[in-house]
Amino acid sequence: MKHTLVALMEDKPGVLNRVSGLFRRRNYNIESLSVGHSETPGISRMTIVVNGDERVVEQVVRQLEKLINVTQVLNVTNMPTVVRELALIKVKASHGTRSEIVELANIFRARVVDVGATSLTIEITGPEDRVNSFIDLLRPFGIEEMARTGRVAMVRGGNGKCA
Amino acid sequence: MWESLVREGVRTVFGISGGAVIHLYHALPDYPIHHVLMRHEQGAAHAADGYARATGQVGVCIATSGPGATNLVTGLATAYMDSSPVVAITGQVATPFIGTDAFQEVDITGITLPITKHNYLVTDVEELPTVIKEAFYIARTGRPGPVLIDIAKDVQAAQTEYVYPDEVNLPGYRPFPPVSLDQVRQTAEMINTSSRPLIIAGHGVILAGVEDALLALVEKANIPVVTTLLGISSIPETHPLCLGMGGMHGEAHTNMALSNADLIVSLGCRFDDRLTGPVNQFARQARIVHIDVDAAELGKNVRPDLAVAGDLKEILPALVPLVEPATHQEWLECIREWKLDSARRDILGRDDDRLLPQYVVRQIWRATEGEVIVVSDVGQNQMWEAQYFFHHRRRGLISSGGLGTMGFALPAAIGVQMAFPDQQVWVTAGDGGFQMNIQELATVVQEKLPIKMAILNNGYLGMVRQWQQLFFEERYSGTPLLGPDFARVAEAYGIPGLRVREKSGVLPAIQQALDTPGPFLIDFLIEQEENVYPMVAPGSPICNMIRRPLEPEKQI
Numbered sequence: 001m002k003h004t005l006v007a008l009m010e011d012k013p014g015v016l017n018r019v020s021g022l023f024r025r026r027n028y029n030i031e032s033l034s035v036g037h038s039e040t041p042g043i044s045r046m047t048i049v050v051n052g053d054e055r056v057v058e059q060v061v062r063q064l065e066k067l068i069n070v071t072q073v074l075n076v077t078n079m080p081t082v083v084r085e086l087a088l089i090k091v092k093a094s095h096g097t098r099s100e101i102v103e104l105a106n107i108f109r110a111r112v113v114d115v116g117a118t119s120l121t122i123e124i125t126g127p128e129d130r131v132n133s134f135i136d137l138l139r140p141f142g143i144e145e146m147a148r149t150g151r152v153a154m155v156r157g158g159n160g161k162c163a
Numbered sequence: 164m165w166e167s168l169v170r171e172g173v174r175t176v177f178g179i180s181g182g183a184v185i186h187l188y189h190a191l192p193d194y195p196i197h198h199v200l201m202r203h204e205q206g207a208a209h210a211a212d213g214y215a216r217a218t219g220q221v222g223v224c225i226a227t228s229g230p231g232a233t234n235l236v237t238g239l240a241t242a243y244m245d246s247s248p249v250v251a252i253t254g255q256v257a258t259p260f261i262g263t264d265a266f267q268e269v270d271i272t273g274i275t276l277p278i279t280k281h282n283y284l285v286t287d288v289e290e291l292p293t294v295i296k297e298a299f300y301i302a303r304t305g306r307p308g309p310v311l312i313d314i315a316k317d318v319q320a321a322q323t324e325y326v327y328p329d330e331v332n333l334p335g336y337r338p339f340p341p342v343s344l345d346q347v348r349q350t351a352e353m354i355n356t357s358s359r360p361l362i363i364a365g366h367g368v369i370l371a372g373v374e375d376a377l378l379a380l381v382e383k384a385n386i387p388v389v390t391t392l393l394g395i396s397s398i399p400e401t402h403p404l405c406l407g408m409g410g411m412h413g414e415a416h417t418n419m420a421l422s423n424a425d426l427i428v429s430l431g432c433r434f435d436d437r438l439t440g441p442v443n444q445f446a447r448q449a450r451i452v453h454i455d456v457d458a459a460e461l462g463k464n465v466r467p468d469l470a471v472a473g474d475l476k477e478i479l480p481a482l483v484p485l486v487e488p489a490t491h492q493e494w495l496e497c498i499r500e501w502k503l504d505s506a507r508r509d510i511l512g513r514d515d516d517r518l519l520p521q522y523v524v525r526q527i528w529r530a531t532e533g534e535v536i537v538v539s540d541v542g543q544n545q546m547w548e549a550q551y552f553f554h555h556r557r558r559g560l561i562s563s564g565g566l567g568t569m570g571f572a573l574p575a576a577i578g579v580q581m582a583f584p585d586q587q588v589w590v591t592a593g594d595g596g597f598q599m600n601i602q603e604l605a606t607v608v609q610e611k612l613p614i615k616m617a618i619l620n621n622g623y624l625g626m627v628r629q630w631q632q633l634f635f636e637e638r639y640s641g642t643p644l645l646g647p648d649f650a651r652v653a654e655a656y657g658i659p660g661l662r663v664r665e666k667s668g669v670l671p672a673i674q675q676a677l678d679t680p681g682p683f684l685i686d687f688l689i690e691q692e693e694n695v696y697p698m699v700a701p702g703s704p705i706c707n708m709i710r711r712p713l714e715p716e717k718q719i
Contacts, residue, residue, distance in 0.1 A: 009335070010334075010335065013284075014272065014273075014276075014284075017273070017276065018276060021276050021277060022277075025277045055462060055466075058462065059459065059462070059463060062458050062459035062461075063459050065337075065458070065459070066457070066459055067335070068280075068281045068301060068333060068335055068336050069335055070335050071334050071335040072335075
């Protein structure tokens with residue numbers, strides 16, 4: 001089962017290395033990891049999607065908490081959350097298929113961000129499954145290139161902090 | 164840097180100089196710190212580790228960049244596995260050269276990431292005092308562990324206004340999880356309602372310094388205690404409630420107790436596979452209470468019925484008053500029966516003229532009355548030492564448990580003896596392990612350390628040979644081992660030595676070692692294919708032991 005963890009950590013050199021190294025060393029199965037600035041200067045926020053049962057995930061949380069630079073870890077899997085992922089997809093588009101692709105993009109509230117002679121680049125933001133279904137629909141046209149950010153998550157409501 | 168070390172209470176460091184620490188060594192003579200020049204950086208790391216284990220204070224080792232730093236790796240991994248507070252200081256090439264594959268450059272913070280509690284690369288002299296303060300704090304608090312500080316060469320030469328911080332600011336570091344008194348009450352209730360309780364005492368009991376509280380607990384309710392290898396000496400092994408070490412080479416009655424208990428309270432033990440065997444078959448009759456300062460240990464290997472995170476220094480004193488006095492007479496009687504069976508099978512009870520390693524260990528114990536610190540190496544010798552020496556002195560056994568590092572004993576003993584110049588320190592090692600850091604004999608002489616060394620020499624990498632005998636069709640591949648005459652090697656270093664071939668020579672040799680001031684080495688040529696019994700085959704539950712057969716004549 002997939003679990004979503006949110007971790008706050010000091011923005012110091014090597015911290016990402018400490019986290020990713022921990023996953024490899026402890027043999028945890030990591031699905032995606034995305035990191036960027038948080039609302040506090042000097043603190044980064046990481047969203048980690050990890051595969052495993054409850055017990056494994058509990059271990060992951062505790063091992064992460066042990067890292068000196070990690071200030072907070074929260075398993076948000078069973079909380080009401082806003083979860084989003086962004087994908088950039090470059091898809092083959094000929095004269096005959098272009099309008100069909102644009103129509104699909106509109107249905108999914110995705111945006112065309114670049115138009116080439118033989119391709120379209122589309123940006124989609126949304127929950128993972130919506131991104132997945134969009135990609136499945138584009139696949140028959142021929143996907144030339146794709147970049148996905150992995151999941152970012154935030155707990156709904158409350159005081160605005162992750163815990 | 165040295166000033167900061169002095170302020171952290173450091174008086175002894177173990178190290179080897181080199182190009183990337185030359186500035187540090189240049190400043191060293193101006194400070195009240197004794198530098199022990201080792202002969203290999205691995206030795207420096209083990210010595211700092213030995214110092215830390217014997218005293219509970221942070222041990223410090225120093226190495227230069229590149230190969231100096233990588234030579235520390237085994238020693239740091241050893242300290243990490245056994246939660247030993249060590250600070251390692253390494254030189255790094257100058258900041259402008261970092262990342263250019265400069266001479267003797269290696270990414271030691273990258274290399275030691277998974278084998279240190281934390282590590283630092285210092286590229287700005289302004290950070291140095293804070294880093295040192297944090298490093299010592301992290302190494303010694305919570306679950307202790309090694310911390311490495313890598314200092315660029317230009318930082319060592321730089322000047323700054325020196326301010327040593329009074330406090331650390333580590334928002335992400337919570338060394339002691341808050342104790343739930345409710346859980347302590349629950350633990351007491353489980354103990355009070357149990358008829359066959361058992362305590363596992365691990366290294367954490369010693370690290371937390373709660374030996375007195377442990378004794379109060381077990382004596383109040385007559386609870387038998389099994390120790391882990393590193394938990395040895397957490398309770399005197401001469402105590403009637405101490406069953407000794409459990410696990411793969413645990414005594415039979417100890418493993419039977421683990422398998423038949425209805426409650427196991429584990430104190431500062433991480434349920435290592437050498438203790439538990441397959442976890443799904445471990446202690447199946449028991450409810451398990453797991454108490455550890457490191458919350459990540461709870462549920463890692465064994466699923467406890469009650470998991471208590473927190474410092475034993477807080478928990479045990481709170482627990483003892485809640486536990487009701489009990490006799491557990493039936494349970495203790497049952498264990499006594501198993502113990503008698505163990506005694507019947509004991510090889511030392513037999514009329515045997517061979518030079519047995521168990522006999523050597525037992526005679527060292529007798530001759531010294533156990534009033535020594537033993538530093539044991541790894542392999543069969545380590546298990547014989549654990550089985551046949553009864554440790555009653557606190558922190559009386561120093562050994563590499565988790566990593567099982569051969570070559571640990573001699574350099575670690577140097578650290579122990581530096582910490583306690585007036586105590587008697589014995590090394591027990593095999594011929595294989597002793598050769599792995601034999602160069603430190605020179606350090607023993609240089610520092611005039613009166614370490615007594617006993618080599619149980621069987622001409623094999625004996626533990627592996629035993630496995631090959633029992634599980635690999637007696638194919639002794641890569642295990643017969645050519646060694647020198649260790650007594651003559653010792654003499655070449657200026658250490659008196661003896662070679663003992665006969666059982667009758669054992670006691671006189673030990674006596675001579677005790678009567679000779681300064682270091683002494685005895686090379687015991689023991690029975691070559693003697694095994695460690697009992698043994699649990701890998702993959703078997705610990706109640707299925709391979710026992711030493713009863714003597715044939717006694718079976719008739």
